Amino acid sequence: MRVRFLHTPEVGQCAALVRVHAGAHDAPAQYPGLAHFLEHMVFQGSAGYCAEDGLMPYIQRHGGQLNASTRERHTDYFFQAPVERLEAGLDRLSDMLTAPLLDISAQRREREVVHAEFLARSTDAETLCDAALGTRVQAHPFAAFHAGNRDTLPVDDAAFQHALTIYHRDFYHAGAMELLLAGPFSQSVCERYAQSFSVCLRKGRVEPVQVPALRVEARCALRLQLERSQPFLGLAFYLDGLAQDASLALAFLTQRIVSRARHGLHDRLLHEGLCHGLRLRAPYWHAGQGVVVFDVALSEAGLACVARVEAILSSWLAFTARQPLSTEAWQDYCQVRSNALSSMTPLERLRHWVEQAPDADHSHAALAKALHELVASMSSQRPLQLLTDTRDAPWVRSTGFSLRLLEHMETPVHVDEWHWQVPMRNPWLRSETLANEVSIPPALRMVMAGGESRLGSLHIRWRFSDGSPSDISRQRLQAFLRAHAWKAEEAGVHWRLEDFGYTWVLTLRGIADAIVTVVAALAPGLHDPVTRGEGYSPTDDRMLLRRLLERLPMVVGKDACTLRQDFPALWVNAQWDALAVGLPQSLAGALAELPGIPATDVGAPPVMPVGERWFDADMRGDEVALLLFCPLPSQEPSVEAGWRLLARLVEPAFFRRLRTELQLGYAVFAGFRQCGEQCGIVFGVQSPTAGGEGILEHIRVFLDAFDESLAALPLASVQEQARLIARQLDDPDASAYERADLLWQACLAGHALDRSEVVVQALRTVDIDLLRTSLQALRLGSWRILVSQR
Numbered sequence: 082m083r084v085r086f087l088h089t090p091e092v093g094q095c096a097a098l099v100r101v102h103a104g105a106h107d108a109p110a111q112y113p114g115l116a117h118f119l120e121h122m123v124f125q126g127s128a129g130y131c132a133e134d135g136l137m138p139y140i141q142r143h144g145g146q147l148n149a150s151t152r153e154r155h156t157d158y159f160f161q162a163p164v165e166r167l168e169a170g171l172d173r174l175s176d177m178l179t180a181p182l183l184d185i186s187a188q189r190r191e192r193e194v195v196h197a198e199f200l201a202r203s204t205d206a207e208t209l210c211d212a213a214l215g216t217r218v219q220a221h222p223f224a225a226f227h228a229g230n231r232d233t234l235p236v237d238d239a240a241f242q243h244a245l246t247i248y249h250r251d252f253y254h255a256g257a258m259e260l261l262l263a264g265p266f267s268q269s270v271c272e273r274y275a276q277s278f279s280v281c282l283r284k285g286r287v288e289p290v291q292v293p294a295l296r297v298e299a300r301c302a303l304r305l306q307l308e309r310s311q312p313f314l315g316l317a318f319y320l321d322g323l324a325q326d327a328s329l330a331l332a333f334l335t336q337r338i339v340s341r342a343r344h345g346l347h348d349r350l351l352h353e354g355l356c357h358g359l360r361l362r363a364p365y366w367h368a369g370q371g372v373v374v375f376d377v378a379l380s381e382a383g384l385a386c387v388a389r390v391e392a393i394l395s396s397w398l399a400f401t402a403r404q405p406l407s408t409e410a411w412q413d414y415c416q417v418r419s420n421a422l423s424s425m426t427p428l429e430r431l432r433h434w435v436e437q438a439p440d441a442d443h444s445h446a447a448l449a450k451a452l453h454e455l456v457a458s459m460s461s462q463r464p465l466q467l468l469t470d471t472r473d474a475p476w477v478r479s480t481g482f483s484l485r486l487l488e489h490m491e492t493p494v495h496v497d498e499w500h501w502q503v504p505m506r507n508p509w510l511r512s513e514t515l516a517n518e519v520s521i522p523p524a525l526r527m528v529m530a531g532g533e534s535r536l537g538s539l540h541i542r543w544r545f546s547d548g549s550p551s552d553i554s555r556q557r558l559q560a561f562l563r564a565h566a567w568k569a570e571e572a573g574v575h576w577r578l579e580d581f582g583y584t585w586v587l588t589l590r591g592i593a594d595a596i597v598t599v600v601a602a603l604a605p606g607l608h609d610p611v612t613r614g615e616g617y618s619p620t621d622d623r624m625l626l627r628r629l630l631e632r633l634p635m636v637v638g639k640d641a642c643t644l645r646q647d648f649p650a651l652w653v654n655a656q657w658d659a660l661a662v663g664l665p666q667s668l669a670g671a672l673a674e675l676p677g678i679p680a681t682d683v684g685a686p687p688v689m690p691v692g693e694r695w696f697d698a699d700m701r702g703d704e705v706a707l708l709l710f711c712p713l714p715s716q717e718p719s720v721e722a723g724w725r726l727l728a729r730l731v732e733p734a735f736f737r738r739l740r741t742e743l744q745l746g747y748a749v750f751a752g753f754r755q756c757g758e759q760c761g762i763v764f765g766v767q768s769p770t771a772g773g774e775g776i777l778e779h780i781r782v783f784l785d786a787f788d789e790s791l792a793a794l795p796l797a798s799v800q801e802q803a804r805l806i807a808r809q810l811d812d813p814d815a816s817a818y819e820r821a822d823l824l825w826q827a828c829l830a831g832h833a834l835d836r837s838e839v840v841v842q843a844l845r846t847v848d849i850d851l852l853r854t855s856l857q858a859l860r861l862g863s864w865r866i867l868v869s870q871r
Contacts (some may be wrong), residue, residue, distance in 0.1 A: 082279050083259040086271040087434060090425050091164075091534060093146075093814020095167045095264030096427035098159040099174060100435055102259070102287060103252035105227035109244045113481060114229010117151040118188075118195055119249060124149075125156075125187040128180035129172075133188075136160065136173040138388075138733055142802075144809040145170075146428065153222065154367050157435070161428035163814060164264055171278045178253055179281050183245065190741055197747040199230040200769045204703055205481055206307050206469065206622045211364040212482045213467055214304045214317050214372060216481070219298045223372060226481030233481075254285035261435055263427040295321045295370045302466040302492070306474040306485035308702075309622070311357075312384045315467035316394055316695040318459045323369045326441060330451035330515055333414055335361045336596075337504070338375070340567050345504035346397045354391050355383035373459070374467075387468060392496045398460040400501040406449035407504065414448075416510055420573030423535055424591050426816065466491065504795040510596040519670040524656075524679035526834070528824060530593075530663030530817055531815045537593035537663035537822035539600065540557075540828070543585045543655045543677050549643050554651055555580055561610030566604065570760040574599045579631075581757035582638030586829075590818055597668050604674035609649040625706035625869045626767045627750050629698060633708055634695040634757030637689070639866050652676035658683050660828050662821035685716065685831030686758035694866040700869040704746070704769045707776045710865045712761035714858050716830070721760065722803075722843035723855035728753035728762045729802050730852070734790060736763065745771055745779065758829045762859060773868035780802045784860050791852050799852065803844045810837040810844075 089095075108115040126132040138148045145162030158178065164172050202208045208228075215224040226233075235241045251257075260278060262271050297319050338361040341347045350356040358378040365372040375394060377383065383390055422430060472489040521527060530537065559578055570578060574591035576599075589596050646653075655677035661668055689712050700706075713720055732751050740749040746768035754763045766776045809815075810823065827836035 082255040082275075082282065084271075084275040085259065085261045085434070087261070087263040087427070087430060088265070088268075089090075089263050089430070092265065092427055092816055093164065093812070094161055094427055094480075094816065095262070095266070096159065096161040096431050097167065097171055097174065097263075098157060098261040098428070098431040098435055099178065100259050100261070101156040101158075101178070101252055102154065102257045103248075104152045104154045104156050106222040106225075107252065107290070108227070108248060112241060113226045113233045114195060114199075114245055115245060115248060116156060117227070117229050117232070118191065118234055119181075119245060120149050120156055120158075121191045121195060122183055122188060123177045123181040123194055125191060126182040126184065127173075127177040128182070129176040130137060133733075136170060136177055139146050140166070140170055142477045143805060146731045148366075153227075154363060157432075159428060159431065161426060163812070164266065167262075167264065168274060168277065175281055177276045178258075179283070185236065185547050188745060191505055192231060192234045192236055193744045195234065195838045196231040197744075197769050199228050199481075201624065201704060201747070201767075202228055204308070206309055206313075207364075208673045209305060209307065209482060209484060210281065210313075210315055210467060210469065213303055213372070213484055213486055214315070214364065214465070214482075216303075216477075216486070217297045217299070217301075217465060218295065218319070219295050221294065221295055227552065228481060229771055230481070239346070251285075252287065255279055255282040256285040257287045258282070259435075261431045263431050291669060292368045292370060292560055295319055295372075297465060302491060302506045303468070304472070304474055304487045305467060305469045306472060306487075307469045308471065309469075309604045310471065312379045312468065312470040314377040314379050314383070314387050314390055315469070316377070316391055316464035317467060318373045318462060318464050318507070320371045320373060320455075320458055321369065323371060323458070324454055325369070325438065326447060326451045327369075327371070327455050327801065328436065328438075329441065329443065329448055330455040331366070331371070333448060334455065336414065336417060336571075340504065340507070340571070341564065342504035342507060342567075344502040346394065348504070349397070349499075350383075350390065351395060353382075353393075354380055355386070355393075356380055358514070375464070378576045384470070387466065388492050388494050391464065391466065392494050393499065394464070395460070395496045396499045397501060398456055399496075400499075402453060402457045402460045404503065406445070406452055407503065408445065410503070411448060413506060413510060415443075417571045420571065420592060420595070424573055424575070441576050444499070455647065463491075498544060507568050507571050509568045509595070512572070512594045519673050521666065521669045522672075522679045523681060524658040524683075525669060525672060526658075526660045526828070527664065527666070527668075528660070528662045528821075528834070530820075534663060535592050535594075536590070536817045536818045537596055537661070538818060538825075539589045539596055539659065539661050539664060539668070540821075540825045541587045541657055541659045541675070542829070543652075543657045543670075544680070545583050545585075545651075545655050549583045549652055550585070550651060551643055551645070551647075555585070556609070557648065558585075558610050561606060561612045564612040564835060565606075569599045569603075572599060579757075580635045582635055583729070584638060584758065588610055588825075590821075593664050594715070597671055600668065601671035601674070604671060604676075608652065608676045624748060625700060625702070625704060625768065626708070626765050628700065629706050629708045629867050629869060630763075630765070632698060633710060633763070633865075633867050636867055637710060637712075637759060638686075638757045649676065655676075656680040658828075660821075660825050662824060663817055683828075683831065689759065689863045689865070691861070691863050693866065695871070696867045697871050698867060698869050702869065704767055704869075705772055705776065706748070706767040706869040707765070707773050708867045709764040709777065709780055710756050710759075710761055710867070711763075711859050712756070712759040712863050712865070714862050716795070716832070716841040718839045719846070720855070720858075721850070722840050722847050724760075724762060724859070725753045725806050725840070726799070726803050726844065726847050727855045727859070728800075729806060730791070730794070731762070731787065734787065735783060739766060739779060743779065745776065755826045755829060758831075760826070760830055766839070773866075775869050777866060784856065788853060788856055791849060791856060794849060796849065799847070799849060805842045807844045811841050847848060
């Protein structure tokens with residue numbers, strides 16, 4: 082078994098990733114989805130650990146994160162946790178991969194979960210686009226259906242059980258696995274962990290698989306009918322015979338495409354009014370083959386002349402193939418990569434690193450050669466056009482997903498000789514030290530970061546005392562930020578704008594010095610934000626629950642009065658305050674240019690009235706998602722301590738009852754969260770079978786019955802959970818971002834910066850009676866329900 086170790090001395094958390102070199106395309110053709118189904122099943126109990134004490138509940142109990150992913154030719158299992166939990170986590174991971182129980186009743190339940198995922202993916206735009214692109218390929222795994230559903234997973238058939246056992250035997254062994262570890266420990270400690278992990282793994286080897294040629298049969302243009310209103314043009318290249326280091330070139334090209342730098346491809350399409358956005362993705366990439374798609378969010382003008390969009394892309398590819406990679410472009414790319422890695426968590430670094438060959442050459446010469454070969458390969462062929470819009474198209478049964486797909490003849494494309502230039506360099510990559518000539522205002526709270534971390538966070542809040550800004554105003558600001566986001570991200574800074582109704586919050590995270598540079602460059606434009614394509618909002622194809630979570634703070638804090646002013650008058654009475662963690666004092670000078678008035682007194686948010694209130698997000702579709710937010714009934718530390726502990730105890734029971742036993746859907750969660758300026762417990766369910774009222778009734782019944790569960794809990798178990806929460810609130814090994822988030826949550830709720838310490842003290846006195854009182858208050862308190870459709 083190959084083992085790779087990434088030393089991360091600057092962080093207190095660690096991460097582990099196991100890659101099984103077998104995936105969806107390695108499953109038996111008669112049982113599509115078997116590989117993905119096995120990924121689900123290994124979490125349902127193993128020889129050494131029951132499901133309730135397996136990897137998932139263990140890592141979640143200790144404040145970590147975990148997940149798994151099945152791709153075409155590999156399956157990844159990964160988690161991040163405190164260092165002292167790594168060994169126990171690895172032991173559970175090893176046991177579940179080598180000796181899963183595969184209980185038949187659990188298989189029946191998980192098959193329904195996989196089927197619910199299939200139903201959700203049946204309306205996912207990217208999934209349907211990939212299926213449409215697969216229709217052009219014959220006798221290749223990319224054209225086949227691999228998602229799996231109720232019909233392809235006959236768990237009660239002996240033949241299926243045999244195939245499942247054989248697949249596990251053939252691939253879940255040391256010869257088909259590699260282990261990646263990241264943490265602050267030494268190489269010798271890493272070797273000990275790896276030895277312990279592999280002791281129970283069977284030996285074995287995997288025979289190389291001969292992949293058939295990737296060829297397009299019967300070329301034509303495609304039009305796919307989708308419900309989303311935003312039309313897209315996918316220009317797809319089917320590539321075969323790629324060099325081993327082509328992935329390096331693909332990464333460079335992806336970054337170059339996202340960039341809106343002047344004279345680049347993205348800039349040209351925007352300048353001509355043909356698109357609102359551009360990205361590059363690779364739905365298939367394996368063994369020297371790839372399907373690479375340029376996704377163009379079309380404007381009205383672009384929709385009217387897709388041939389011109391293709392012509393511009395073809396011209397740009399030809400120019401790029403002829404243009405040598407300059408030293409400046411390579412240096413900038415190296416800096417962008419370094420900036421990105423600096424901001425990653427240990428787990429994110431492993432997920433990035435696992436895609437890199439251990440002996441990959443990242444030199445200027447190697448990248449230049451790989452880029453030339455990849456772009457030349459694209460430039461030598463015409464891309465296949467896939468247009469998506471809302472016009473009617475006939476139903477076509479394809480690869481498991483039903484598509485509304487129309488084939489038509491390709492139109493000729495005339496490639497003009499555009500006078501391309503090398504894109505301009507990103508000015509935000511070169512941070513300049515600002516003179517600190519401005520005193521720090523009371524509205525800005527600054528906290529120094531411990532250790533030698535280069536990272537920092539900045540949270541800026543604007544409060545509008547006269548009412549809530551209009552959606553149009555927020556969209557203008559979002560469009561302005563979107564136009565500059567690529568520059569900030571290359572510099573190692575990511576931002577997020579949140580709407581809390583009568584409050585806007587802009588959060589910036591990343592490299593500390595770069596944050597100051599970005600704010601100084603950004604602040605003057607916030608007064609009256611102007612950008613091309615202001616009316617455009619990107620199509621949001623995320624799952625319903627994720628979209629609802631983003632909208633929840635907005636509806637909870639929405640004021641009945643909507644401000645009619647637009648920029649810059651909107652800012653006249655707005656007051657801002659900010660929290661900076663790990664940033665230099667020169668930040669004060671950059672913030673002096675912010676719109677609005679620095680706040681002199683930041684009060685606590687208003688208490689929401691008791692009662693039940695519904696909000697309809699008007700997201701029509703085949704599934705229904707619902708969020709129930711129950712805010713804290715008071716600001717007392719003992720109340721927050723009780724509710725945090727209650728949420729921790731509710732989380733696994735809620736998941737088990739609604740997802741596993743009732744099988745309402747595959748997306749079910751509960752937890753303590755900050756919702757805008759309010760703290761509380763959030764319940765979330767996305768279901769293909771139940772409506773909003775039905776989901777809420779299930780939650781009600783669960784909460785009514787949970788009192789008995791609380792009464793039966795041993796006090797020692799409650800105290801142990803309280804200690805785990807206290808550790809998370811006061812964790813010396815927490816990342817810079819986690820510490821900043823806790824401080825900002827205190828600011829949002831109107832507390833002092835030592836709020837976490839006060840709640841930790843209160844957690845020491847929580848008992849069963851307080852938990853039952855908390856549950857009663859939750860059931861009778863303020864309920865804010867956001868549903869995707871009623």
